[in-house]
Amino acid sequence: MPRSKETDELVFFVNGRKVIEKNADPEMNLLFYLRKTLQLTGTKDSCGGGNCGACTVMISRYDPISKKISHFSVAACLVPICSLYGAAITTVEGIGNTKTRIHPVQERIAKGHGTQCGFCTPGMVMSIYTLLRNHPQPSTEQLMESLSGNLCRCTGYRPIVESGKSFISSSSCCQMNEKGRCCLDQKENKPENKSNVCAKLYEKEEFQPLDPTQELIFPPELMRMLENPQKKILTFHGERITWIIPSTLRELLELKTEYPNAPLVMGNTALGPDMKFKGVFYPIIISPARISELLAISKTKEGLTLGAGLSLAQVKTILADVVTKLPEEKTQTYRALLKHLRTLAGPQIRNMASLGGHIVSRQPISDLNPILGVGKCILNVASKGELLNSLIGGNASFILTEQTMGKKVNFISQSHFAESDNPWEFVSAFRQAPCQQNALAVVNTGVRVLFKEDTTTIADLNILYGGLGPTTVNANKSCRQLIGRCWDEGMLNDACRLVLEEIALPQSAPGGMVAYRRTLAISFFFKFYLDVLQQLRMRDPRGYPGLSKTLISVLEDFPLAIPQGMQSFECVDPQQPPHDPVGRPIMHQSGIKHATGEAVFCDDMPVLAEELFLAVVTSTRPHARIISIDASEALALPGVADVITAQDVPGNNGSEEERLYAQDEVICVGQIVCAVAADSYAHAKQAAKKVKIVYQDLEPVIVTIQDAIQHKSFIGPEKKLEQGNVEEAFQCVDQIIEGEVHFGGQEHFYMETQSVRVVPKKEDKEIDIYVSSQDAAFTQDMVACTLGIQKNRINCHVKRVGGAFGGKASKSGLLAAVAAVAAHKTGCPVRFVLERGDDMLITGGRHPLLGKYKIGFMNNGKIKAADIDYHINGGCTPDDSELVIEYALLKMENAYKIPNLRVRGRACKTNLPSNTAFRGFGFPQGAFVTETWMTAVASKCHLPPETVRELNMYKTIDKTIHKQEFDPKNLIKCWHKCMENSSYSSRRKAVEEFNQQSFWKKRGISIIPMKFSVGFPKTFYYQAAALVHVYTDGSVLVAHGGVELGQGINTKMIQVASRELQLPMSYIHLGEMNTMTVPNTIATAASTGADVNGKAVQNACQTLRKRLEPIISQNPNGTWEEWVNEAFTQSISLSATGYFRGYEAHMDWEKGEGDIYPYFVFGAACSEVEIDCLTGAHKNIRTDIVMDASFSINPAVDIGQIEGAFVQGLGLYTLEELKYSPEGVLYTRGPKQYKLPSVTDIPEEFHVSLLTTTQNPKAIYSSKGLGESGMFLGSSVFFAIADAVAAARKERGLAPLLAMNSPATPEQIRMACVDQFTELVPQIDSEGCKPWSIPVA
């Protein structure tokens, strides 16, 4: 077939406007095109791999045959623009904006406080918007499904769900509340009727109604174009790739014959990531999206035939329809497929991914292939240019080898499902993933059995697994051996044994978790065994005995419920003037702009003339000498401006301990060695791959804490705190326990990756730096030292940060300095935005910790002595590791008074990327160890853990371990209130009753108290400054030294200024933070940002007000504008700086004492969970949090911080797992491998209440900083899981576990609930065998 050399015009619409792209590049994705070509930067880039939903947009397509328009959400980062011919795209900018009208979805997410940093918000908006375009009255289930592909790292999801819920009419109620009441019924959500307690964070009544008639229509021009297609084959030639779109099946067949190796791109969800992340490359790509045969659906008596081009979402809808119309025995395969289609990826991916692409991409964990295999799906294929009716299928042989697909078979056109109405055939499917939704399965299976008629003798059996090999694997041999066996326990036991023998998994198998995966394989078969028995029973109740209630519970999956909850806080004094916003739940200052996509983040700024893009080359060795760097090939590539190495640094290349560019030596995998600056990021990245570095490996390579201890590799000296006489106390206790517990690290996963833009100016060496950093002054400092220039030439601007959580304190300064060297060398502006994978690899995270303990206690649970030892894995440079270990020690006692206590701690230096600050800063790790031994003591004393906790808690005014006096009154209050709010005693009883009835599912409940000390150990860290200008029109501009990270600091500062100046908030504006306006700032960290900057803003405003007072008293009835003008005419300055010197704080480590913290935040959380002992899954049933926030300046912001931190903590303690190779290579470099909580992981019931009538004289307006503390309360979920595991172990006659490591993943839970299946799996002898991954704590 002759190929057109000319490139066709690509025509599509974006937000109602026609786009004609004359040079469409097949390598360009929609996200890039929107952001960089069309300047529509509302759609965000966060993971680039379809996993986070930040780039969600709506695509609408018109089908000229059916004349129907369909709307669906997609992940723009995986949509090649060439696939958009004839499509209409709607982005967040297209649905509303602040200049014309905002859309109800945008309004409700903002006013409902569903946005903090705002980086995820446009994606959330577009997911809900698309839902409403398809279902203006959605159900709760549809809402949850629509959000399940979107991640948010800040809010904890509850307010986002609430905003979405506001579109659900009560007629589509979930009936999920107790007593069948609707979860939308707000009357249910009222706290007890106390006059000073409020429960309303926003006014629902203010919301504009949804009016579907106002939405953008599908462009009529596009309809006409699609009805009268001009051209047959469309061809788009790019720099490296040609994209061909045939219009008929014949053309497709010819193309496939001409280019047998060209892939067919349907959803691009498998091919796209392969090309982007794995370097797979095809010069020709064929897109069969217009071939109607690939989209055909036909239903006959024999079965269902589905075009291979149908999306998984379409397949799901078709199957959901079919199962309602056919008798149950005919739909077993369909139901199994449907079950997995509900959890396979998020809706964006299901809308894109095709059935054919799914089958052929042969992912090792394909959820559908095992079912298609056992369900004997038949594939119609095209081969050698011919469309064959024939058939690859039956007995799972359709799971094609790559060779078959590439050479013999051109493509799959259709999949045919034959419907068996044999009542003796049974098909089921099971999967287990790290979390409920949007996570790849660890293991999945499709199983089918056919009995000889009227018997339970196996006539045929198929078991296929995913997750146990490089592709779907078939337990063929085992199945053959089981034919003729009766469906009984003997068969079950033999089946398990045979499967384990047949499906071997070496200890070094990629993915690790070998014992768990093998256990799951046979646990699933057990499920199937019971499932079949249950179905037999249902069909013939008299012929087959029923399953016991205990066994039935094995078959029950956790239902997906919509979260609901109540938030209560202290009302403002009724006498407070209405314009005084302090204490009111004011919406985030940028909330609406987040929701419309108008909020500008660092990488949203337009590209400047001559701007260059930076891609870094990182070390592939953990410890090696750099022998040579050869950049010649890279430099020869198009668009490459320069390659920058350590030699190009004009000033200091970092410090001896922490280099910016590696110098002579590398000390971890992921260390920056050099950087390529080019005219586009794509060019920079391509060139970076061509830089050749020769290394000489060095010894030792230290990866784990144990390695570091062995090599005496430490950062800083050991730190110690001690009180009482520990040795003596151990002599007079009833019992002593000793143990250790391992605590894994955590990735910050701020949704906006590290981003910086360095703009050198023409004169005087001045530089502007736009950076996503929580420490602008440190960034300025780093750049000044690196370039050898004075700080007064450098202005660091931070408008807003898309989440930071500690990860953008030191690291962003280093990265800015790396970019500054490139800008210095090239003389051009340089943009340096890390891809998610590089960000996770390079920037480190929370410190993993190894805790050892020896505890002496009395039989009544009173702890008399504790000797504790901590080591953290600091990685390869000091960063903040010494401080983190200090904090871990200072805060480790949590809420407990241990009279004789010694704690020692040390940071280990290893060859991992350097770990850094992270929300909670050592407390979540250190206090976790404390709660571990509290639980262990309770277990040893046969007492409920809460009894031991309460017994050992501080009760009266006392001194902490570092001898700082404090009053625990509010700690006790929180504890009791939490007990009361959660109905702890009755629910503990209910949990026990549940557990008595259930062997395979267990519930656990736990209540954890918290004493969190806020702040830094040095006075000067608390200083803050502000600058307030009043202009002659009366408007006010506030600047302060804090950074808006999503935590609402700017909103609070406006509230402060409003109160102090006695002006409505509408008069006050807060622009960006920069180092020219407010110099020498301290990092916005340690929960103190609003406290200290609030004091500075207050100080400036009070100065101004004081200056105006004489004028006001002369004209008390004047207006603000009149007073301001009068002041101006009297030459009174209308600008004032404000300053807060800081709290007194000191720590003497020699003496082990210090008054460090200005105040403490107290709290308590009670969580209840249910675990599935057979799979390790768990479900968060309910959490109640009580916090002592004193008087909250903004309850919406503070409750948002508590909820968001709690969910981040829940991730830390139960889900998020970093995996490293034995050589220290981080495997988990994206949300595909590293799971963070998504909307379906939060507690079904989630209540937060703030204590009322409490005081904190130290902080502004008696408030408290709440940024970090909620994180630790996530541990209540961990200890609830531990409680459930303890119940399971007790019932199984096993000794209690004294410690479970964190996180409590499904693997840990399953393997702790030892049973006949775990015991069948041979113990792994790891001697001489290298595991795939190792724990580094």
Ligand SMILES: Cc1cc2nc3c(=O)[nH]c(=O)nc-3n(C[C@H](O)[C@H](O)[C@H](O)COP(=O)(O)OP(=O)(O)OC[C@H]3O[C@@H](n4cnc5c(N)ncnc54)[C@H](O)[C@@H]3O)c2cc1C
């Ligand atoms: C974020 C994310 C989450 C995911 N989660 C899951 C999950 O939980 N469970 C799961 O099972 N999978 C999951 N996947 C994998 C997903 O199911 C597959 O990527 C998808 O089904 C592939 O379909 P596609 O149309 O996008 O294929 P494409 O990427 O378009 O193509 C993939 C391959 O299939 C070939 N191909 C496509 N159509 C045909 C055809 N008709 N005939 C012959 N060859 C063809 C192409 O040539 C190409 O080689 C996930 C993927 C992503 C990106």
Ligand code: FES
């Ligand atoms: S950026 Fe596209 S899904 Fe994450």
Ligand code: FES
């Ligand atoms: S608001 Fe969702 S990621 Fe920040």
